[in-house]
Amino acid sequence: MYRKKMFIILAVVMLLSLILTACEPETIIETVVETVIETVEVEGETVEVIVEREVEVLKDKEILIYNSYASDPAPREADEEIVQMFMDKYPQYDVIHSTINHEDFKQAIRAYLTASAPPDVMTWFAGERARFFIDNDQIMDISDVWEGEGWVEDYPAGFKALSSVDGKQYFLPTSWYWWAVYYRVSVFEELGLEPPTTWDEFIEVCETLKENGKTPITIGTKYRWTTGAWFDYLNMRINGPEFHIDLMLGKESYEDERVLAVFDAWRELLDNDYFIEDAAAYTWSEALEPFITGEAGMYLMGDFIRDSLPTEIMDDLDFFRFPIMDPAVLIGEDAPTDGYFIAANSQNPEAAKAFLAYLGSVEVQTYNAEKLGRLPTHTGVDRSMFNAAQQKGLALIDGADYVAQFYDRDTRPEVADMGMNVFMEFWDDPGNIARLLEMLAELDAYRMEVFGAD
Amino acid sequence: MVRLRRNFLPYLFLAIPIIIYLVWVIGPMFYTFYLSLTNWDGLSSPQFIGFRNYERLFTDRVFFLSLTNNMKWLASFVTVPVVLGLALAMILNRAVPGEKFFKMSFYMPMVLAMVVSGLIWGWLYHPRGGLINSVLVGLGIVEKGPGWLSDRDLALWSIIIVAIWRQVGYVMVLYLAGLKSINPEYLEAAKIDGANDWQVFRKVLLPLLMPVSVIVLVISVIDSLRAFDLVSVMTRGGPANSSSVLANYMYIQAFNNYRMGYAASIAVILFLISLVFIFIYLWRVMQDELEY
Amino acid sequence: MKNAQAYFKSPWRVLIFIVLVLTTIIWLVPIMTSLVTSIRTFNDILYRGFISWPEEITLGNFKTAWERGGLSRYLPNSFIITIPSLLLTMLFSSMGAYALARFNFRGNRLIFFTFVGGMLLPFQVLMLPVFKLTDFLGLYDTYWGLIFFHTAFQLGFCSFMLRNYMRTVPGEILEAARIDGCSEFRIWWRIMLPLTLPAIAAVATLEFTWIFNDYLWAIILLRSEKLKPITAGLASLQGQFVTDWPVIVAGALLGTLPTLLVFLFLQRYFIEGLTLGATK
Structure with missing residues (x-):
């Protein structure tokens, strides 16, 4: 008796899962003009007449796979909305949209790309991280889209250069944002503090916050990239953006004295306990918590910090340029650019290009700029609609002599990984100079291996 | 004819399982050996580079750190849960009031997914709002609780505690089964000979439980070598690699840094270490077989 | 009840039982904590500390x-x-x-x-x-x-x-x-x-x-x-x-x-x- 039951259950489950696995493409009704030859009887004779008529045909929607790393609540909502808008506007496409946790996405991207049927369109970072995939023939040449959509004229030359290799465009940059030191206005006001512009003022602010029982600077280093921002800024402020970029490109040595100066400044902050305790226990967004409650004063972060803050404190939030340490040094800022690309092996390049064209349009960029407060790349977006923060961020970047992407976007991923390990170990025991030198030597040996000896 | 058919039959029964097993488990295992001799980055085709990956492993500080951490994990695993599990089994082997409830409490952690255990404990360990520090501060034991997962000296141990929390129930189950299978007459005989409880335990019970203990030890060793999920969810090996274990380091190398060939060589080392214990286990099984 | 009386015949047994109960409590803490956490709001925990009487109980987190x-x-x-x-x-x-x-x-x-x-x-x-x-x-x-x-x-x-x-x-x-x-x-x-x-x-x-x-x-x-x-x-x-x-x-x-x-x-x-x- 039980065997019969087992058989039935087995069969049902298998069938069910088969049905659920099978991805039925949706259909749309399309009107097509058809030419037919009809026979008509005219005065007793049969005559063939060519007639045109409109016919409604059932057509399978074209499937487009789109993987996105916009997993924080606000960007996710905007992302889903954009996909919906696209499908409403172009009903012939059916976008299969997956949102993957930001950190998981970064790890899975190679698996996505090398799969025989990769996602057609993916979110990604401009700069070295995209360059790597372009060099490995994993990203589709979309020069035709750039040409066809008029982006060549509508996008600033800087963004075009960022997307190009050997004169061909591979990447669509759609938004960018600035990095700055964010602070709680009420906390500063309460203690009579002004946003610092120089390093000495900055140290003074930290000291005052600390004396008043506040954590001067919050940071979460469970994912190590947040330390990259501190390295970027200290290096750019002390040694200038040119040295920084050369270091990122493997042209300068990590054993250079100038790099040691960066760690000296960093050590000063660590030794004085200006950073939050137990930073490594938090992700960047968990570290927001003391910032939200007002226990911590400042946070060096990208403008996406806004996505994760409760609306109540939005009015109490402001930012200032990372303090100037040496007025003689040119000003460099981190302003990473995000965007999209099409996988080289995309199964449906036409649909992917249509989607990309839509993503790069003024319409979508305007929507994103309004909804998320990112800065658009398309010059056609009306800048007068920018809010105060966007205006200020824009001014901050306009005032910079050089714009970098970010530590792990400007250098090769494997070097960045090792570099961030050094930052983390240094953070843990800043006084151990022998160990630091040893690690930097190791890192530099690896840099030479990866970039090839100079 | 019948003889022939019967010779051929077992292969018929085994055909599908063996094919599936070869394709999905054995084949991939050998492919990993091959990958460990290449510099595959996950994109371009793998290039053969001989034993370069292994040479590099020997100078890789993080690799040795991870290996040491695995050994610490192993050392705690073959002691704490084993002793605790055995003690609990001894206590619960008798008709204790509320026996079912007690057993269930210790089994429960086993049922939870590792991810869930990691999440729940991550919350307990939370430096500010978490229960552990709230209690420590609330009772005035410390002024400020430690950063369980952010302190280099504590992170690994904090994770091992979670692993032990899960493991004790398992060990207890095994010992309970072992105790059930012991003929009570042996114990009676020892008592009649004037042995006290401790002597009975040492001289009679422990030797009789030996076969179970071997299994428990081997399983503990293997589990501690396979440790991955908890580390991955709770610290990702941080801070500064202090809680990194081999499986996690391999995962990071493969999917974070895209050094697939190098990751494969870590996997091979992990496999070779496990192999020793797999053989001990097989040897045990073999002995059982010979008893037939 | 008889069962219990038979069990607690020696003081040793009582002691062992107490230890057992304590261990069990420790073992259950993580799960109990999760249950309590899941029916509170985050602000409640954040501002009043974990060890406090919940201001409100909610099933909203599950939802x-x-x-x-x-x-x-x-x-x-x-x-x-x-x-x-x-x-x-x-x-x-x-x-x-x-x-x-x-x-x-x-x-x-x-x-x-x-x-x-x-x-x-x-x-x-x-x-x-x-x-x-x-x-x-x-x-x-x-x-x-x-x-x-x-x-x-x-x-x-x-x-x-x-x-x-x-x-x-x-x-x-x-x-x-x-x-x-x-x-x-x-x-x-x-x-x-x-x-x-x-x-x-x-x-x-x-x-x-x-x-x-x-x-x-x-x-x-x-x-x-x-x-x-x-x-x-x-x-x-x-x-x-x-x-x-x-x-x-x-x-x-x-x-x-x-x-x-x-x-x-x-x-x-x-x-x-x-x-x-x-x-x-």
Whole structure:
């Protein structure tokens, strides 16, 4: 008796899962003009007449796979909305949209790309991280889209250069944002503090916050990239953006004295306990918590910090340029650019290009700029609609002599990984100079291996 | 004819399982050996580079750190849960009031997914709002609780505690089964000979439980070598690699840094270490077989 | 009550019992804490401290995790993956186990030991090749890719367990059937399987929790959001509600519910499954 039951259950489950696995493409009704030859009887004779008529045909929607790393609540909502808008506007496409946790996405991207049927369109970072995939023939040449959509004229030359290799465009940059030191206005006001512009003022602010029982600077280093921002800024402020970029490109040595100066400044902050305790226990967004409650004063972060803050404190939030340490040094800022690309092996390049064209349009960029407060790349977006923060961020970047992407976007991923390990170990025991030198030597040996000896 | 058919039959029964097993488990295992001799980055085709990956492993500080951490994990695993599990089994082997409830409490952690255990404990360990520090501060034991997962000296141990929390129930189950299978007459005989409880335990019970203990030890060793999920969810090996274990380091190398060939060589080392214990286990099984 | 009196006959026993109770409490703390956390709001905990009387009790966290966290979508996926994997594993391993247990043939030992060795394998070793293989077979990002892998990987353990159990079945029964002219396939299906049912139930219960709780393979072999099982969903929940621990914990509890129910109702089998291979 039980065997019969087992058989039935087995069969049902298998069938069910088969049905659920099978991805039925949706259909749309399309009107097509058809030419037919009809026979008509005219005065007793049969005559063939060519007639045109409109016919409604059932057509399978074209499937487009789109993987996105916009997993924080606000960007996710905007992302889903954009996909919906696209499908409403172009009903012939059916976008299969997956949102993957930001950190998981970064790890899975190679698996996505090398799969025989990769996602057609993916979110990604401009700069070295995209360059790597372009060099490995994993990203589709979309020069035709750039040409066809008029982006060549509508996008600033800087963004075009960022997307190009050997004169061909591979990447669509759609938004960018600035990095700055964010602070709680009420906390500063309460203690009579002004946003610092120089390093000495900055140290003074930290000291005052600390004396008043506040954590001067919050940071979460469970994912190590947040330390990259501190390295970027200290290096750019002390040694200038040119040295920084050369270091990122493997042209300068990590054993250079100038790099040691960066760690000296960093050590000063660590030794004085200006950073939050137990930073490594938090992700960047968990570290927001003391910032939200007002226990911590400042946070060096990208403008996406806004996505994760409760609306109540939005009015109490402001930012200032990372303090100037040496007025003689040119000003460099981190302003990473995000965007999209099409996988080289995309199964449906036409649909992917249509989607990309839509993503790069003024319409979508305007929507994103309004909804998320990112800065658009398309010059056609009306800048007068920018809010105060966007205006200020824009001014901050306009005032910079050089714009970098970010530590792990400007250098090769494997070097960045090792570099961030050094930052983390240094953070843990800043006084151990022998160990630091040893690690930097190791890192530099690896840099030479990866970039090839100079 | 019948003889022939019967010779051929077992292969018929085994055909599908063996094919599936070869394709999905054995084949991939050998492919990993091959990958460990290449510099595959996950994109371009793998290039053969001989034993370069292994040479590099020997100078890789993080690799040795991870290996040491695995050994610490192993050392705690073959002691704490084993002793605790055995003690609990001894206590619960008798008709204790509320026996079912007690057993269930210790089994429960086993049922939870590792991810869930990691999440729940991550919350307990939370430096500010978490229960552990709230209690420590609330009772005035410390002024400020430690950063369980952010302190280099504590992170690994904090994770091992979670692993032990899960493991004790398992060990207890095994010992309970072992105790059930012991003929009570042996114990009676020892008592009649004037042995006290401790002597009975040492001289009679422990030797009789030996076969179970071997299994428990081997399983503990293997589990501690396979440790991955908890580390991955709770610290990702941080801070500064202090809680990194081999499986996690391999995962990071493969999917974070895209050094697939190098990751494969870590996997091979992990496999070779496990192999020793797999053989001990097989040897045990073999002995059982010979008893037939 | 009599039971209790008989137990507490010596002061030692009382002491042991107290220690037992204390240990149990420690063991239950994480789960109890989660329960309490899941019905409070994050602000409540944040501003008043964890050890405080809750200002309000809410089931909203469960609702948030279920609806906005997408657990309502992930949970069915877990079943769609787990159940076929379980059935296939049990089917194939009982076939293999039958051959290994009841026939003498060349390679029996070797195959058996390969299965046993494989069940102890650090599965991370297989990560990269299995991903490539699954993609090669066109099964990447499908339920079947994951189902086949689970089936294959769990074969080792299940065959080992079932084989050991099948060896304890008296040979006379099978001989009798053979003399009656029963085909081997019928013997396996009509005689061996029913006799092995207790072992199958035990192993299946255990396997259910293992496959259901898998996280690593789900994130490696699946790409689409709509295919992901609950464990992968929980991990992305942490990405989504980063600071809202009550929602994350509520989600974790929801995700545990199926395995917890299986465990509570099939506890006997679960325990048998764990001990089957270790002691005989």
